[in-house]
Amino acid sequence: MKIDEKVVSNYFEAGDSPVDKEGYLYKKGGINTSYQKRWCVLKGNLLFYKERRSDRDVIGAIVLEGCTVQLCESEEQFAFALVWSEPGLRAYKFAAESQACQESWLKALQGANHKYLALLLTDMEKKYRDTLRSLRMMEQAHAFNASVFSASQRQPGSLQSRMSTHSLLVVPGGAGGDLISGLTAQPAAASPQTAHKRSPKLWPKRNANAAPGFRTEWFYIQSVTMDEFTKLHEEFGKEVRELITEWSRRGQGGAGVQEENLIDFG
Known part of the structure; x- marks a missing residue:
């Protein structure tokens, strides 16, 4: 997929776009098959990486749209890969420094996918509507109970007075x-x-066997x-x-x- 490097660079440098996650990861290169330590920055569905945190220019950016984040076998511990189902697209392998760091990056990268966000939004909307419906039913029940209680307060002894007189x-x-x-x-x-x-x-005198009526x-x-x-x-x-x-x-x-x-x- 062709992207405008200038637009991507401006988006990375823009201060008004929030950073979803950042930290060091070990990235396996395409030419150099060893793992290299890179400072990675996740913004939206773009994963930027550069050599050091203090560097101004980025080495590259990965568009995460349509990718699947999954664990992989590697010589490095806590490794995972970004894989695309479309043919011709290479997979990117990364390794974290610890299991907690690996789980944190997996969660962040899965949420960066637009399709995943769409499914998540649909599920959240369904839960919101169900909760709203339940709240309305609770409000109606509360209003009904309040009306019954108010009516009983206005006539506190009506039933007892009728029973006594x-x-x-x-x-x-x-x-x-x-x-x-x-x-x-x-x-x-x-x-x-x-x-x-x-x-x-x-x-x-009444007959004991007579039916009441x-x-x-x-x-x-x-x-x-x-x-x-x-x-x-x-x-x-x-x-x-x-x-x-x-x-x-x-x-x-x-x-x-x-x-x-x-x-x-x-």
Whole structure:
């Protein structure tokens, strides 16, 4: 490949073009097959080399485009070669002073290839887009969680208040249509004459094998306040206490009476 030596020389001497890597390498010559120590400077995809670091003029430059950097067998340790697949292009052999220096130069020279940079850029772009997509999904999830938390903060006790003030009451179907209107009415207390026989059945007997489900004789009532529920509880508790007192009184009269049940389970 023909190149303009003046343009290449100006590019090497330009201070605004950064140096990717520089240092001493042993280069095997084409005519002289021994390894010669050269100061090498890598700028972009061009590898410049000269005899000493302080020299102003370069001996030569190698265009790295299309080359493959690979290890090679040589009489020198830590050797590697620049090889091109196109026919007619010679291979350049170099040797480093140590294994760490060799690995560092291999990495730098592989990255100087335009095709390698293009592949690297494509891979980096893919990773960037995947990361950006993940960040957007995380932001959407965070916004959703924040909205849910904000809504729960605006109504902190709505669910608890509904659960505390609304009770589910299940009553026998015999109450009929007067059930709702009779909730706040005080139930009649059991008379002493009827209490000693059998305690009234508060619940109808149900078949244990019957499948659970909705039945027409059961009703539920919502929106029962806590005061009404407390009042009902006190009234029924009063009746139960009277029954217990009567049972205790009659229980002292004889053993035969004690065999009767306080609540008839059918």
